[in-house]
Amino acid sequence: MFGYVVRRLIAGVMVLIVVSMSVFALFFYGPNDPAYQYCPETRCTPAKLEQIHHSMGLDRPAPAQYLDYMSGYVKSRTITNGGISVECSWPCLGVSFKYRVSVRDYLMARVPATLAVAFGGATIFLVLGVGIGIIAARRRGTTSDKAIISASLFVDAMPSYLLFLLSWLYFVQRLGWFPDTGYYSPFVDGPVKFVDGMLLPWLIIGIASASYYARFSRGSMIEVMGEDYVRTARAKGVGEGKIIMRHALRAAIVPVVTIFGLDFAGLLTGTIFVEKIFGIQGLGLAGLDAERRVDLPMVSACVLIAAALIVVANIVVDVLYSVIDPRVRLT
Known part of the structure; x- marks a missing residue:
């Protein structure tokens, strides 16, 4: 390796x-x-x-x-x-x-805000998407499975920027449930204000991306659940929950890791629509402002940072393959 x-x-x-x-x-x-x-x-x-x-x-x-x-x-x-x-x-x-x-x-002054958006949003859409995908795979062909797939297709059909904007107009402007959206330092303003300001952006990023992960995880789980070693474990009387977590999920998660690595690198380079709509001063908004003002050093730095993050994400994903799935050998 x-x-x-x-x-x-x-x-x-x-x-x-x-x-x-x-x-x-x-x-x-x-x-x-x-x-x-x-x-x-x-x-x-x-x-x-x-x-x-x-x-x-x-x-x-x-x-x-x-x-x-x-x-x-x-x-x-x-x-x-x-x-x-x-x-x-x-x-x-x-x-x-x-x-x-x-x-x-x-x-560097904008990195903490971008990290907060990336880690929070990625955690939600990965856990939510994979969890929903597992549920749909276990109930393949049932009404709940069809409802999950239909709901995920509906969310995917809506442009992400429109989903961000509608959530801001409805939950922030009309209902006032999240009046202080934006990035607040957990060390200066406190963890409660930090979570309160980032919760809605995290949820919207998670919902927007979880639909794709749910369908992808469902398809991968269905394929793995038909493998010989899964049927053998079930014939030996191994519990369904143990089969899912210890046998099927470990193999099914490998292709999910690929898209997650690239999506997470994309979040680290800056989520322009989220930062613009919710007033988060991150790297994406800095790059957009630099492009609008023809600030060439700022634009070139943002491009290089984005390229470096994507390269690193690809390397990390390839290494994780061998950790998650012992059948993968890196040579």
């Missing part, structure tokens, strides 16, 4: 290098000139624009600029953008065009 993990890590680093090159080329040699962010249109003379190009290092060869851009990931440095010098601690992700602060410090 060790050799497999090392090879996957090397491949993941290569993927991130390719992504970083693409991001660098897109945002620093694309249609938008970064220097214009520091040069007002009404006062942007050619001499001033050239001076900004020089201060930002845009007049240097492209390989030198890329190496300088990537050096921030291994050391601290001082960045001068538009005549403003900012100390950028390791890992330095650049300086925001809009806020003139370190991108790393700006994004």
Whole structure:
């Protein structure tokens, strides 16, 4: 397994290098000139624009600029953008065009909110979805099974952003059940206010995603329940609950882990609709705001962070295969 993990890590680093090159080329040699962010249109003379190009290092060869851009990931440095010098601690992700602060410090302040959304929402949709899937599989063909499948299809047919918006309008604005939605630090504001602010976003994320997990878990459980070792255990008189938890679920959960790893990485990169509707200042909202303001360092940092999380999630999922299912061997 060790050799497999090392090879996957090397491949993941290569993927991130390719992504970083693409991001660098897109945002620093694309249609938008970064220097214009520091040069007002009404006062942007050619001499001033050239001076900004020089201060930002845009007049240097492209390989030198890329190496300088990537050096921030291994050391601290001082960045001068538009005549403003900012100390950028390791890992330095650049300086925001809009806020003139370190991108790393700006994004790190939003990480706790994103982690809260991701862990809470993922826990609910995984437990709820797999649990409902098991119930439907055990009652295959019955009225309850058909009702579960119909309800999950109904939820899936509704766009997630519409579900988030309707829940906010109804439960927050009309009924007032969750008046203080948003992220509150459990260490500063207390755990009660933290849970009260995040409960509705967690529930809506869980319900929106649990329907898909329920159908996927149901299909996987039905397939596993027909295997020879499950029928043998049942013939030996093993209890149904023990068969489900110790034999069937362990094999059926393997394909679920694949989609869960990617979905969880997606939550960590920021849930834009949830953060926007419920006023949660997370990474998704930071990336959306940066894209709207053409804040190139902020956008490029968000893209690289998202790529890194997805690569790591894929590696972790592959390793978990061998832990969950002993039949899987990583070579």
